[in-house]
Amino acid sequence: MITLRENEKIYLIKRRHPLILRLELLPGVFIFFVTLVLIAILLFVRLPSLPEWLIKFAPSLLKFEIRELLLFSLSLFLLILWQAIWLVITNYYLDSWIVTNKRTIHTELRGLFSRIVSSVPHDRIQDITIDIHGILPTVLHFGDLHIQTAGEFREFIFRQIPDPYKTKEVIFEARRELRKALKKEEA
């Protein structure tokens, strides 16, 4: 689990715009439902017996019905498709940016066995730029937010997040609060 530091409060949790997830899921979900409809049709429709050339090739197929073999194959396919759809969802859900009162945390899934968790303290932030280009991002208000930092992380990018301007304000506000707190501590 991502553990927060002492007195650390979460201000924002950002993921890519839901539209991005929907677009990525669309082909998989469409094929999933088409397969479900095919299964439903096959359950009630009688198909002709297997072709003779196939029975000559594999006589043991005589014991099976083409309809049941198809139903079995489609159910296997559905199971594989379910996993593929959930891999996309997992990838979307776990690519997140968390803005707290002290830092910004980024978790990213790169393949099944590779994950990156990085964070940048707000006092290291030098500048934030927003990059929105294209019709869809302009209409739906989503885009990339680049954080330029001093130190080891030169740039920290929030990709395709909704409301990047609001996020920028929240980060700047958090930075202001953190700097005030640090000054108080120093004094």
Place this chain on the structure above:
Amino acid sequence: MIALILIFLSIAVILFSLILAIIIFYHFKRFTLPADPNVKKVLNIFKFGMIILILLNLFFLILNLF
């Protein structure tokens, strides 16, 4: 022979699904915030969907074998 192929295919895909499910569960448990209320909901949908599809597959396997 065909029956054996069907059983092998079924076991292979179910095992593959279970391994993938363990990986997905691991990622969700390991890399989310402790107080995230959506994680349990999301994982439940995934789990029950997978169980239903595995049962469906086993049902069609049995239908083919007997």
